[in-house]
């Protein structure tokens with residue numbers, strides 16, 4: 001395997017670490033929104049959960065999303081697509097189907113991340129558009145997507 005600025009295994013390891021942080025944050029955040037929705041408006045629990053949700057978004061979720069994409073695209077550009085001196089259609093024609101299926105899933109997950117951030121800002125302004133039950137159900141979504149993404153990336157069907 002050709003050598004690049006970051007070795008394949010190190011890049012893959014850092015990718016997976018970022019993915020773990022990203023997915024765990026996406027599992028936790030809707031639960032924080034459920035607690036906020038169920039709490040007394042203006043109360044102590046609401047204030048504590050609003051602060052926790054904002055820290056989770058700023059300190060864990062957004063950096064993890066960026067690092068997961070950065071190493072994912074690095075792995076794609078270096079080890080999956082490889083030789084970019086060929087015509088682009090040829091480069092993309094050799095990319096395995098599992099990668100396109102996985103890319104669709106993680107684009108969806110990134111959109112979901114964006115939706116949670118937007119809802120977080122609304123909730124911080126006091127809006128309560130969704131029920132506690134809605135947020136509890138929503139917190140399961142990232143896990144289902146993660147199962148599919150991990151199996152695509154490891155089994156490479």
Ligand code: HEM
Nearest residue numbers: 012019068069072073075076079080106146149150153154
């Ligand atoms: C954010 C955008 C993402 C991109 C661009 C991306 C891209 C990649 C690429 C190119 C590889 C190397 C595959 C190989 O060498 O065979 C990889 C490995 C991997 N990815 Fe991602 N990925 C992304 C997100 C995710 C997510 C969200 C998950 C899980 C929830 C995930 C799980 C994995 C795993 C487990 C591996 C290692 C597979 C193995 O080596 O057996 N990735 N990813």
